[in-house]
Amino acid sequence: MLFILKKQKEDFIMNRQYRIILIFTLSALILFSCKSNKEVAQTRRPIERKEKTPARVVPSETKPTSTVKKQSIDIPLTPKDNKVLYNVVEKWLGTPHVTGGCSTSGIDCSCFVINVYKEVYKIDLYRSSADMLQNITLVERDELKEGDIVFFKVGSKQVNHVGIYLKEEYFAHTSTSKGVMISKLTEPYWNKYFFTGGRHSKVQTKY
Numbered sequence: 361m362l363f364i365l366k367k368q369k370e371d372f373i374m375n376r377q378y379r380i381i382l383i384f385t386l387s388a389l390i391l392f393s394c395k396s397n398k399e400v401a402q403t404r405r406p407i408e409r410k411e412k413t414p415a416r417v418v419p420s421e422t423k424p425t426s427t428v429k430k431q432s433i434d435i436p437l438t439p440k441d442n443k444v445l446y447n448v449v450e451k452w453l454g455t456p457h458v459t460g461g462c463s464t465s466g467i468d469c470s471c472f473v474i475n476v477y478k479e480v481y482k483i484d485l486y487r488s489s490a491d492m493l494q495n496i497t498l499v500e501r502d503e504l505k506e507g508d509i510v511f512f513k514v515g516s517k518q519v520n521h522v523g524i525y526l527k528e529e530y531f532a533h534t535s536t537s538k539g540v541m542i543s544k545l546t547e548p549y550w551n552k553y554f555f556t557g558g559r560h561s562k563v564q565t566k567y
Contacts, residue, residue: 433542435530442506445480449524449532449542452476456539469522469534473509476524476532481507483562489522496558501545504557510545512553519555 433450437443452475458466462475470489477483486492493511504510504525510533512521523533529545543550 435526435528435542441527442480445476445507445524446526448476448479449526449540452532452540453542454539455534457534457536467534467540472532472534472540473522473524477560481560481563483560485560489519492522493519493556493558496560499557499559501554501557505559507559507563509558509560511555511558512550513555514553521553525557 432453433446435446437446452464452467452472455464455472456466457468459468461467462471467475470487470492473489473492474485474487477485486495489511492509496509499505499508506525506527508525510523510525510531511519512523513519514521521533523531523543525531526542530542531545531550532540532542534540535543545551545554
């Protein structure tokens with residue numbers, strides 16, 4: 361009996377000690393947890409929300425557009441000159457060159473001559489410069505008159521360029537690089553490739 365009581369007393373003491381240890385351990389854990397949470401709370405800083413600044417639009421510099429200055433006719437005219445011819449030619453000046461083209465958006469040399477002849481003289485010419493040459497009267501260079509057609513062989517044995525003679529060695533034509541323009545037969549390039557002039561039988565001159 362005494363042994364049982366002694367055993368129960370020891371168990372009670374053990375249970376008490378165990379509870380004390382358990383309570384101490386839990387208290388320590390709680391304190392450590394609180395401290396950790398506090399430290400974490402201190403280290404965490406509120407995220408600063410910056411307001412988005414609208415993107416600043418910087419106006420780009422306006423670059424000048426490269427354009428070809430339209431040529432004008434700076435040839436002194438007399439009462440004998442055909443004003444209609446010069447007005448029609450000036451209307452076409454600056455039109456870009458387009459092989460096979462036949463409009464104000466792009467035109468080649470023969471079609472330029474065709475359009476001018478149609479509008480000024482009401483004459484229908486052949487489409488190619490070679491065919492034009494076969495259907496006009498040939499004229500020597502020193503006998504050229506206003507409205508005559510001038511033919512060139514540019515790097516070829518065949519006629520491949522054509523224009524309209526104005527006066528004083530000036531002629532209107534379509535350049536592959538500058539479009540419809542006015543040049544002079546005395547310029548080294550055109551002087552080199554000039555072939556002949558021609559006159560249509562229905563073109564009336566005042567000379």
